[in-house]
Amino acid sequence: MPVTYFHRLCGALVLALLTGCEPQPPMPLDQQLYIWQRQWRSAHEQALAESRRNFSTLRVLGLQAHPKAGWSRALVNLAQLKADGRPVIAVVRLDGQLPALDVQLAQQQIAQLIARWQQAGVTPSGLEIDHDSGSARLAGYSQFLQALRKQLPADIKLSITALPAWLDSPNLPELLDAVDSSVLQVHAVSDPRQGLFDPVKAKSWAQRWSRASDKPFYLALPAYGVALLPDTGGAPLVESEAPLNHAGERRELLADPQQLADLALQLREQPPSHLAGLIWFRLPLPSDRRAWSLTTLKAVAAGDALASQWQVQFVKREGLYDISLVNAGNLDQPLPKRVQLAARGCDGADGINGYRAQQTQQHLEFTRQASVRVAAGGRRTLGWARCLDISQGAWNVYP
Missing domain, CATH: 3.20.20.80 (Glycosidases)
Incomplete structure (x- = not known):
């Protein structure tokens, strides 16, 4: 059956009705x-x-x-x-x-x-x-x-x-x-x-x-x-x-x-x-x-979704680790209250920039003493440690 003007018009009306029911995105300001x-x-x-x-x-x-x-x-x-x-x-x-x-x-x-x-x-x-x-x-x-x-x-x-x-x-x-x-x-x-x-x-x-x-x-x-x-x-x-x-x-x-x-x-x-x-x-x-x-x-x-995301990063030089926090999200955030890392063979550690370091046999823990905001994309060193090994993915951040 050939497509007539009537069929095209009906199709356009149906499409308009269908799209009219869909929620429209907010108008930009x-x-x-x-x-x-x-x-x-x-x-x-x-x-x-x-x-x-x-x-x-x-x-x-x-x-x-x-x-x-x-x-x-x-x-x-x-x-x-x-x-x-x-x-x-x-x-x-x-x-x-x-x-x-x-x-x-x-x-x-x-x-x-x-x-x-x-x-x-x-x-x-x-x-x-x-x-x-x-x-x-x-x-x-x-x-x-x-x-x-x-x-x-x-x-x-x-x-x-x-x-x-x-x-x-x-x-x-x-x-x-x-x-x-x-x-x-x-x-x-x-x-x-x-x-x-x-x-x-x-x-x-x-x-x-x-x-x-x-x-x-x-x-x-x-x-x-x-x-x-x-x-x-x-x-x-x-x-x-x-x-x-x-x-x-x-x-x-x-x-x-x-x-x-x-x-x-x-x-x-x-x-x-x-x-x-x-x-x-x-x-x-x-x-x-x-x-x-x-x-x-x-x-x-x-109008982007806001999200915070902390990452713990460290650099090792001859057994000495410099440990940093990176705010990888798009939202400025206060420094977390506590950061815990899986570590072994540590014979020394210290916190800086408002953090205090504590050691156990299996963990290093850095506890915040004062609240400071870190900008989105920003970095802040929280301390150093001399250890045999700190596991790259085994860390936890507590707000």
Whole structure:
């Protein structure tokens, strides 16, 4: 029987119905990245190269104003930024404690920043103002943004970092009307003693923000940690990228990669209206001890399954073994509490880097004395031993 147009049409309809019943993969969300170091280092070059495939746009701290220090520029390596080639949004940080926003001075400083970047071959596609304004001052902040918008080149989009506390302000519509987009920050916005980040609150804030305006918005998500130090005033001091010259026990807080991965999946599957993407804070460098590794950050942003995998490796030289732990997964992990190896004929052993060694007739055991994170792909020596033999595959790691 010849195949007719009717048969082909029926086949196409059946195929459409069948495929329509299959679950569709989550829609991708644009992934962007903050660069927040105030002084660029040689390590930025490799970090930029390794992040290029995963993050579409760089939001780069370029300028900041503080009540006592005044205006200062971040020392950005513009040659590296130009070579990277991705779209760039310049971020201007205005401290929330500034007594007033000087429109004329801000315009002058921002114009000089943009001109300097353009002369180096970096043309920002946008400008983001990061200002922790109190809700009571949003009307004045809106006027500041309106005046700033008039002075910006037409091809530079204006955005702001926004706070969930503004959701209840009657001045929020006017504020959002003054900009092209907003970045809702959902980390480090509550009392630090309650934690750095709450995924349930973050999702709720995003849903509410989506109803505040029909303009696009982004979510700024954490990929870092902080430490809390006791202070005589009652509220704790917060130590982040730079160490504080302050005595006292530090309570470490770290954004949980799995929590963020779960939230990102939920947002992809059911994105709030007008959500344009996610922006991760911040690009990590190897020296950044309170940030996720770039391997973990890329895995979370890409929606990859997170997994930890420890491997024990050792190198033998004339009966002396150097013993190391390797984090072979894509998830940063605290060092395991205990590592046990099958060994014989040992006449000496010692732990280093926070481990203590113990010997029995059949085993070497290394016990952790202090908790330290090891980045995905990282290595840490846990000790040495002088033995006749250590079995290559006979070891156990205990969390």
